[in-house]
Amino acid sequence: MILNGDGSIDHLRADLATVRAEVEAVGERTLARWSPLLHRPDFEASARNLAHYLALRAHDHTDLQRRLRGRGLSTLGRSEGHVIQSLDAIKATLGGRDPDPDILAGFEGAETRLRTNTATLFGPRPTERFTRILVTLSPELGTDPARLRELIALGMNAVRINCARDDPEAWRQMAKTARAVARERGADLRVLLDLAGPKIRTADLHATKGVRIKAGDRVRLRRVGGPYPADGAPSFTCTLDEALDAVRPGATVAIDDGTIWAVVEAADAGGLDLRITRSKPGGAKPKEQKGLNFPGTALPGTSMTAADRAALPTVLELADLIGCSFVQRPQDIDDVLAAVAEAPKPPRPIGLIAKIETDMAFRNLPEIIVHGAGRVPFGVMVARGDLGVEVGFARLSEVQEEILWICEAAHIPVIWATEVLAQLVKSGVASRGEFTDAAMGARAECVMLNRGPFVADGVRTLGDVLNRAERHLDKKTPQLTRLQAWQDPAT
Numbered sequence: 034m035i036l037n038g039d040g041s042i043d044h045l046r047a048d049l050a051t052v053r054a055e056v057e058a059v060g061e062r063t064l065a066r067w068s069p070l071l072h073r074p075d076f077e078a079s080a081r082n083l084a085h086y087l088a089l090r091a092h093d094h095t096d097l098q099r100r101l102r103g104r105g106l107s108t109l110g111r112s113e114g115h116v117i118q119s120l121d122a123i124k125a126t127l128g129g130r131d132p133d134p135d136i137l138a139g140f141e142g143a144e145t146r147l148r149t150n151t152a153t154l155f156g157p158r159p160t161e162r163f164t165r166i167l168v169t170l171s172p173e174l175g176t177d178p179a180r181l182r183e184l185i186a187l188g189m190n191a192v193r194i195n196c197a198r199d200d201p202e203a204w205r206q207m208a209k210t211a212r213a214v215a216r217e218r219g220a221d222l223r224v225l226l227d228l229a230g231p232k233i234r235t236a237d238l239h240a241t242k243g244v245r246i247k248a249g250d251r252v253r254l255r256r257v258g259g260p261y262p263a264d265g266a267p268s269f270t271c272t273l274d275e276a277l278d279a280v281r282p283g284a285t286v287a288i289d290d291g292t293i294w295a296v297v298e299a300a301d302a303g304g305l306d307l308r309i310t311r312s313k314p315g316g317a318k319p320k321e322q323k324g325l326n327f328p329g330t331a332l333p334g335t336s337m338t339a340a341d342r343a344a345l346p347t348v349l350e351l352a353d354l355i356g357c358s359f360v361q362r363p364q365d366i367d368d369v370l371a372a373v374a375e376a377p378k379p380p381r382p383i384g385l386i387a388k389i390e391t392d393m394a395f396r397n398l399p400e401i402i403v404h405g406a407g408r409v410p411f412g413v414m415v416a417r418g419d420l421g422v423e424v425g426f427a428r429l430s431e432v433q434e435e436i437l438w439i440c441e442a443a444h445i446p447v448i449w450a451t452e453v454l455a456q457l458v459k460s461g462v463a464s465r466g467e468f469t470d471a472a473m474g475a476r477a478e479c480v481m482l483n484r485g486p487f488v489a490d491g492v493r494t495l496g497d498v499l500n501r502a503e504r505h506l507d508k509k510t511p512q513l514t515r516l517q518a519w520q521d522p523a524t
Contacts, residue, residue, distance in 0.1 A: 038174075045104070046127045046250070047074060048097060052089070053120045058412040062118075070407040079146055080403060081263035085116040085400060086442035111509060114143035120343035125289040146444040151478045152363070153410045154354060154384045154446050155191055156221035164499045165190035165479040166492055167225065168449060172199055174488065175207030181214040183489055188496040189499060191222060193481065201347040218343040223353045227342040227385060231334065233273045233325040235288065240267035245316025246293055246309050252319075254286070254305040268304075271325050276332050288325040293317050297493055301428040326422045336365040345372055349379040356386045356414065361393040363404040370408060384410035386448065390419040395432055395483025402443050415439050417451040437476055441508060446478035454495055458485030463494065471495055475502035476509060 063084035073075050080448050097109035106126060112119035126130045152158060156167040167461035168189050174180055177193070192211050194204050208224050215222035224333070229438055239261045246252060246267060253268035255261070256277060262268050271277075278302070280286070286295045286307055295307040336359045348355055357369050366387065373383065389395055398413070405411040417434050421429040440447045457463035471494075474480035480499065482491045 042104075042127055045097075045100060049120060049124045049127070051099070052092075052094070053117070053124070055092075056085050056120065057135070059091070060085035063087060065219045066436060067407070068113045070403050072408050073406070075146075076143070076406045077382050077512075080407065082114065082116055082143065083399060083402065083439070083443040086113060086439070087118055092339075095389070111510075113438050114147065114444060115140050118143070119367065142259050142269065143444060146386060147441070147478075150410065150412075152445055153447040154223070154386075154412050155479055156223050159188060159190060162496070162499050162503050163190070164477065166476050166495055167191040167450075167479050167481040168194055168492060169193045169481065170207045172203045172207060172483045174484070175203075176208060176210050178214050179210055180489070182218060184244045184492055185215065185218050185220050185222065185491040187489060188493050189222070191225060191354075193225045193349075195227050195229075195293050196234060196341075196344050196348065197227070197358075198211065201344065204347060204351060211415060212226075212392065224351060225354040225356055226320075226352040227346045227356030227388070228337065228344065228358055228515045230341065231273050231332075231338050232273050232359060233276055233321045233327075234275050234320070235269045235325055236272050238267075238271040238319055238321045239269065240319050241265070242317070244321055245312075247312050247316035250307060250309045250316075251298075252295065254307055255303075255306045259303045262464065267319055267354070268302075269319065270288045272318060273332070273334075274325060275334055276330075277305060279330050279332050281330075282326055284330050285328050287326040287328060287422045288315065288323065289320065291326070291426075292323075293319075316447070324419065324422070325477070326419060328392060329421045332361065336360045337368045342372055344457060345376050349373065349376055349383065352379070353381060354384045354386050354389055354412075358388050358416075359390050359394075359419075360401060361391055362397055363400040366404040367399055370405075382410070384412065386412045386414050388416045388422065388450075389416045389436060390416040392420075392423045395420070395424065398436065398439050399443075402440070402445055406445060408445065412446040412448060412449040412478075414450050414481070420451075435507075448479045448481050449474035449477035450481040451459055451483075453480055454491045455483060455485070457494060458482055458488050458491040461487040461490060466478070468498060472502040475499050475506055486505045 038460050050173055062082050067080055072367050083221060094109065098110065107119060107123055109119055115141055118136045119366050121136050122132045167190050168184060170192050179290065194207050194366050196204065211222060211224060251266050253262045253266055255268050255270050257270050257274045261377065280300060281298055282300055284297045286297060288295065293309060294311040297305050299306040349448050357366065360366065370386065387401050387405060389398065413436065415428060415433050417433060437447060453474060454463055454467050456467060480495060482488060482495065
């Protein structure tokens with residue numbers, strides 16, 4: 034795309050026309066490719082805007098932004114939800130005329146679609162704020178009516194049941210109790226059940242008691258049933274043996290959710306030889322049932338395991354929302370929807386939440402959204418724990434921003450998840466950094482708290498933080514509210 038690069042009004046108008054033509058042409062081609070997937074008419078306008086946004090962001094427009102800024106005009110930095118309308122509004126202003134009514138209606142329509150989609154998934158907007166609060170239940174909390182009443186009174190809007198833990202009877206008791214308390218309180222409480230997905234963990238550890246793994250050590254990742262190393266080196270298997278088929282020498286492996294890092298030095302029929310590249314000072318003890326990630330490696334298979342399929346009838350019986358864990362490809366969403374279609378009809382409409390936990394899921398996010406939202410009410414969870422390991426913690430802040438942008442372009446609600454106020458929920462005392470992170474959650478439509486004995490303190494604190502943040506920020510747009518601290522008392 035060739036632009037004039039001049040700050041004059043005429044050149045700016047010409048450049049905007051060039052950008053708009055490119056965005057519309059490329060976006061419409063993308064939309065035509067997506068068209069067979071768009072079974073919900075309500076999503077068609079959102080899919081079109083997402084296609085336009087991807088076309089806009091296919092080029093570097095920072096110079097155009099600079100020239101627009103010099104004229105005091107919008108720099109397109111907040112155009113996610115209404116791309117064509119933003120371009121047309123700037124063009125009208127440069128031409129010295131008011132934007133057409135349909136342009137203004139386009140802005141309002143984008144906001145309405147996002148708010149409607151949010152209400153569909155998470156219930157009516159709370160009176161005190163826009164962002165909902167989702168709480169992960171334990172069996173102790175989820176079957177205690179008094180504590181659930183307290184959480185609802187404090188501002189909890191939805192509950193999450195993690196199907197990687199406990200059993201179907203425990204899930205049923207938690208969901209039943211939560212719904213009963215919500216009815217008693219007159220609350221529209223939504224229930225999310227997370228399918229476990231193919232979370233890969235260490236298993237069958239073979240190591241000398243007390244051994245610590247340090248940088249430079251060799252470790253064997255065996256296939257299930259494979260022999261232990263003849264030299265006595267530490268070794269283990271993993272809970273997804275097929276993953277070893279995809280891993281090649283030179284690949285990175287993260288053990289214990291990134292506590293230990295390794296590189297694959299060799300691969301053979303019996304497994305992988307790993308060399309530890311980073312560990313804690315003094316080494317780290319290898320343990321079973323710890324997270325195992327293969328950043329940069331496309332793993333085989335679907336995100337829906339045999340255990341998920343077995344759990345699905347119970348999940349459909351209990352849930353308003355199904356969490357799809359370790360989604361990697363659009364086909365994973367298709368697989369879940371196909372399984373839902375084959376299962377007994379659920380007692381209520383079901384929405385899907387795609388948990389973005391891998392680098393591949395991040396790269397496939399637009400297609401994942403279209404495959405999901407084109408058929409059912411749909412949302413995205415930024416599952417920052419595994420995602421941070423997959424993309425690297427230094428890159429996580431950038432990645433989570435881009436997820437928020439893509440979802441806003443598609444008018445898709447986002448859950449801000451993993452370790453929000455984690456120290457407060459676990460110990461009763463929060464760290465300073467936790468408050469900044471929690472405030473960032475105001476840019477999402479829902480914020481999730483994990484299990485912990487002080488979860489009531491977490492809900493109370495999170496509600497206060499979100500209320501304050503929303504006074505100053507609408508998504509990523511600063512709100513020019515009246516600043517109280519520096520006002521003359523006479524005013």
